[in-house]
Amino acid sequence: MRVLMLGWEFPPHISGGLGTACLGLTRGLAKVGVDVTFVVPKAFGDEDRGATRILGCNEVPVEVDDEDDGTRGPAAAGAARRRVVAVDSALLPYLSAEQYAARLAALEREAADEERATAPPPAPAPVENPDKARRVSVAKRPLSFAGFYGPDLMAEVERYAKVVEQVARTEAFDVVHAHDWMTYPAAIRAARASGKPLVVHVHACEYDRSGEHVNPAIVAIERAGLEAADRVVAVSHFTAGIVARRYGVPAAKLRVVHNAVTRREQREGWHVEKPAGAPVVLFLGRVTFQKGPVYFLEAAARVVRVMPHVRFVMSGSGDMLPAMVERAAAMGLARHVRFTGFLAGADVERMFALADLYVMPSVSEPFGISPLEAMAQDVPVIVSRQSGVAEVLTSALKVDFWDVADLANKIVAVLRRPALREALTTGGRVEVEGMRWEARAAQLAALYDEVAA
Amino acid sequence: MSAPAFRTAVVPYFQVHQPFRLRRYTYFDIGVDGRWFDDAENERIVRRVAERCYVPTNALLRRLVDETEGRFRCAFSVSGTAIEQMERWAPDALEGFVALARTGCVEVLGETSHHSLAFLADDAEFRAQVADQAARVERVFGRRPTAFRNTELVIDEHVARTVEDLGFVALLGEGSDGLLGWRSPARVYGVEGCERLRLLLRHYRLSDDIAFRFSNRAWDQWPLTAEKFARSLAALPADDVVVNLFMDYETFGEHQWKETGIFDFLHAMPGAVLADPRFAFRTPTEVATAAAPSARLPIPHPISWADAERDLGAWLGNAMQRAANLALYALLPVVRQSGRADLHAAWRRLSTSDHLYYMFTKRTSDGDVHEHFSPYATPHDAFIAFMNVLDDLEQRAAAAVADATVAAAPPASRVVATATPAPAPARAPDHLARPMPPPPVAPTPGAATPSTRSRRRVPRGG
Numbered sequence: 001m002r003v004l005m006l007g008w009e010f011p012p013h014i015s016g017g018l019g020t021a022c023l024g025l026t027r028g029l030a031k032v033g034v035d036v037t038f039v040v041p042k043a044f045g046d047e048d049r050g051a052t053r054i055l056g057c058n059e060v061p062v063e064v065d066d067e068d069d070g071t072r073g074p075a076a077a078g079a080a081r082r083r084v085v086a087v088d089s090a091l092l093p094y095l096s097a098e099q100y101a102a103r104l105a106a107l108e109r110e111a112a113d114e115e116r117a118t119a120p121p122p123a124p125a126p127v128e129n130p131d132k133a134r135r136v137s138v139a140k141r142p143l144s145f146a147g148f149y150g151p152d153l154m155a156e157v158e159r160y161a162k163v164v165e166q167v168a169r170t171e172a173f174d175v176v177h178a179h180d181w182m183t184y185p186a187a188i189r190a191a192r193a194s195g196k197p198l199v200v201h202v203h204a205c206e207y208d209r210s211g212e213h214v215n216p217a218i219v220a221i222e223r224a225g226l227e228a229a230d231r232v233v234a235v236s237h238f239t240a241g242i243v244a245r246r247y248g249v250p251a252a253k254l255r256v257v258h259n260a261v262t263r264r265e266q267r268e269g270w271h272v273e274k275p276a277g278a279p280v281v282l283f284l285g286r287v288t289f290q291k292g293p294v295y296f297l298e299a300a301a302r303v304v305r306v307m308p309h310v311r312f313v314m315s316g317s318g319d320m321l322p323a324m325v326e327r328a329a330a331m332g333l334a335r336h337v338r339f340t341g342f343l344a345g346a347d348v349e350r351m352f353a354l355a356d357l358y359v360m361p362s363v364s365e366p367f368g369i370s371p372l373e374a375m376a377q378d379v380p381v382i383v384s385r386q387s388g389v390a391e392v393l394t395s396a397l398k399v400d401f402w403d404v405a406d407l408a409n410k411i412v413a414v415l416r417r418p419a420l421r422e423a424l425t426t427g428g429r430v431e432v433e434g435m436r437w438e439a440r441a442a443q444l445a446a447l448y449d450e451v452a453a
Numbered sequence: 454m455s456a457p458a459f460r461t462a463v464v465p466y467f468q469v470h471q472p473f474r475l476r477r478y479t480y481f482d483i484g485v486d487g488r489w490f491d492d493a494e495n496e497r498i499v500r501r502v503a504e505r506c507y508v509p510t511n512a513l514l515r516r517l518v519d520e521t522e523g524r525f526r527c528a529f530s531v532s533g534t535a536i537e538q539m540e541r542w543a544p545d546a547l548e549g550f551v552a553l554a555r556t557g558c559v560e561v562l563g564e565t566s567h568h569s570l571a572f573l574a575d576d577a578e579f580r581a582q583v584a585d586q587a588a589r590v591e592r593v594f595g596r597r598p599t600a601f602r603n604t605e606l607v608i609d610e611h612v613a614r615t616v617e618d619l620g621f622v623a624l625l626g627e628g629s630d631g632l633l634g635w636r637s638p639a640r641v642y643g644v645e646g647c648e649r650l651r652l653l654l655r656h657y658r659l660s661d662d663i664a665f666r667f668s669n670r671a672w673d674q675w676p677l678t679a680e681k682f683a684r685s686l687a688a689l690p691a692d693d694v695v696v697n698l699f700m701d702y703e704t705f706g707e708h709q710w711k712e713t714g715i716f717d718f719l720h721a722m723p724g725a726v727l728a729d730p731r732f733a734f735r736t737p738t739e740v741a742t743a744a745a746p747s748a749r750l751p752i753p754h755p756i757s758w759a760d761a762e763r764d765l766g767a768w769l770g771n772a773m774q775r776a777a778n779l780a781l782y783a784l785l786p787v788v789r790q791s792g793r794a795d796l797h798a799a800w801r802r803l804s805t806s807d808h809l810y811y812m813f814t815k816r817t818s819d820g821d822v823h824e825h826f827s828p829y830a831t832p833h834d835a836f837i838a839f840m841n842v843l844d845d846l847e848q849r850a851a852a853a854v855a856d857a858t859v860a861a862a863p864p865a866s867r868v869v870a871t872a873t874p875a876p877a878p879a880r881a882p883d884h885l886a887r888p889m890p891p892p893p894v895a896p897t898p899g900a901a902t903p904s905t906r907s908r909r910r911v912p913r914g915g
Contacts, residue, residue, distance in 0.1 A: 408479075413837040
């Protein structure tokens with residue numbers, strides 16, 4: 001089984017669930033013997049990764065990374081390959097049109113700086129000399145002619161689709177599998193060009209991100225992708241319900257494959273000195289409508305009335321961050337709430353290590369991997385019932401996101417009752433251990449067989 | 454031994470219990486709201502169970518006693534909390550039980566008044582609850598109990614010695630493989646360290662054929678008919694002296710719905726059994742006083758009728774349950790010291806084992822059984838509400854103690870009441886929820902699947 005996968009790859013600690021899920025799934029698929037060619041839009045030159053070849057696709061620079069990460073068993077050796085094809089693009093999975101414009105400007109500035117700094121190679125880059133400097137330079141060059149399409153997110157999505165169509169003509173595969181709306185137009189073209197079945201994977205839809213104030217253009221793209229798909233995979237029953245209700249996807253086409261968690265190798269890494277008697281309650285995620293930061297603050301206001309020493313930490317950035325800072329001050333919570341801004345990599349793990357409780361009060365969360373990461377670090381969690389992860393967790397407290405009284409009650413309970421804390425952490429550890437990407441990948445493999453048959 | 458006149462006693466015993474379920478009591482209610490119990494929900498459930506199970510089954514058993522001219526006999530244990538709920542909300546059901554007891558064919562057993570695990574933690578409280586229940590049974594059903602059934606059928610040597618000391622002649626227990634080894638549950642036993650007490654052990658295979666497997670279509674004996682059941686009895690070894698069929702009364706109409714044919718089965722079963730002259734129905738005290746014990750069993754560790762393990766894991770298996778139980782009994786001295794009968798009565802409602810049972814977290818096939826019968830969405834929610842209520846009770850009891858201390862020279866009677874942790878008076882003031890007006894009738898929003906009560910046993914073997 002060979003799959004052309006249109007996904008997102010980021011180091012799992014930086015982005016939200018989407019990159020983490022793609023990484024986990026592709027690694028899991030390799031273990032169950034599925035051959036994946038993984039096409040990723042690539043906004044940065046990723047210096048860490050050892051690129052082995054650079055393929056040219058007409059005028060489009062494409063980077064291919066034959067990965068052997070040692071995770072394959074001897075039985076699977078040679079059977080399953082995971083190739084990463086990077087397509088230069090300014091797309092990021094959680095981008096809005098406005099953010100895209102800003103991002104593009106920044107990238108163009110960088111590219112211009114670099115061009116000035118390095119010896120100017122002629123524009124149509126020859127590919128026979130893929131040294132590092134060239135790769136970086138090539139990776140950023142297309143942005144200079146991205147202006148041809150206009151600094152517009154939809155145009156970039158379209159441009160990406162054209163590139164992928166080229167890739168689809170040269171690669172051999174049995175199924176196209178696409179993750180979230182930005183890749184749907186590309187996936188539709190790839191499926192049409194190749195005549196292969198299409199699987200569309202919904203990690204989040206526009207109604208999750210924006211509530212009722214949806215961007216109709218994005219909804220239209222989502223609808224086209226869902227309609228063109230032979231199978232639709234949702235990351236939870238919660239999301240499957242939304243997909244069925246909002247987009248009219250028939251149940252016969254819908255499948256649920258829950259996310260899992262990537263096990264950390266060096267878990268003992270962070271030893272932090274916690275100030276005694278000042279427990280930390282953590283919100284960690286994008287500070288956007290979807291994540292429910294308001295409810296975190298409302299619950300905090302209630303908790304500090306009975307436990308004034310508790311610290312509430314809001315980590316992450318997003319369009320609602322300035323409003324949240326102001327609101328916390330207006331609520332008289334300035335002494336109780338801290339904002340860390342965006343955290344990445346080791347800082348995320350250090351933040352979890354500092355936390356006594358992780359709260360995810362999402363308004364609409366298709367899955368939500370971060371509670372699993374918290375549990376893997378022995379941090380008890382409270383999740384909203386409006387999240388997909390609530391479906392798979394038993395050692396977690398659950399609240400309705402709007403019920404701030406209940407949320408406050410449960411925050412206090414975790415901080416005040418050691419036995420509850422112990423039940424949640426010991427039970428959580430066992431549960432997280434049992435959630436493996438290989439098992440999810442096996443479900444996908446069965447799905448591929450079904451559509452490719 | 455195997456004389457032709459030999460008869461095997463068939464002893465049906467049915468457990469009737471309802472707990473006082475708690476509201477979703479939050480941390481922010483502590484010190485503010487004294488309404489701990491969900492009266493609306495408790496009323497709704499006891500009425501439903503009365504309608505589906507208690508009332509029709511009582512009527513059926515009453516008919517069976519008449520139709521067999523008193524040859525059908527059985528036993529009940531009705532927890533004090535169930536009696537109290539029926540007095541308040543389902544008097545028709547209680548009347549049915551009283552009518553059955555008056556036939557003289559139905560024995561009412563003793564237990565703790567609040568279906569508690571007091572024997573584990575506090576001997577004085579255990580004895581007080583047993584005495585309280587004995588008085589209640591005498592008041593309601595007209596006879597003091599002589600046979601004893603501990604909460605969830607838990608037995609060990611300590612329980613056995615205590616109830617013998619309290620004057621009981623029979624103790625009911627689980628015929629667990631761990632206890633019996635090669636021995637048969639179809640004998641009458643004594644207990645190590647006891648003189649007169651007789652032990653009657655549940656025949657779990659035949660009991661669970663009715664209580665658990667009756668409607669299971671995957672079971673190779675489905676459908677179970679009275680005749681088939683009688684044939685199972687007839688197939689027992691000829692020298693078996695007693696077959697103890699112990700089960701929840703809610704088996705009839707609640708766990709096994711009417712549509713499964715459970716009432717038809719119950720109606721036909723006594724006649725089918727009595728068709729073989731080898732068998733006769735007896736009550737526990739009748740068996741205990743007629744038979745000599747075949748052996749004295751050592752019971753060093755508590756054995757229950759719960760789950761496959763037959764231990765206390767369903768109530769005290771995890772950290773939350775142990776912490777909750779510890780906190781509950783740590784509070785008892787303060788509650789006694791407060792001298793407030795209403796607070797002690799409230800404490801006793803919290804001692805009902807169901808509250809611990811709702812905190813059970815084991816995820817096995819048994820876990821499903823527990824979840825289904827819990828009013829909470831998760832075991833953690835059960836723990837949170839319970840601990841909050843304990844905190845509120847503690848504050849109230851401590852305040853009462855402080856008041857008593859401030860009132861420098863209390864009247865003599867008060868001093869006596871606080872100094873001795875005496876057993877509660879025969880008629881403990883039950884109506885502890887009274888100090889506050891009843892809660893609004895609106896049901897708790899977002900309430901999870903309501904529980905009729907905890908269902909415990911999981912069948913094993915054929």
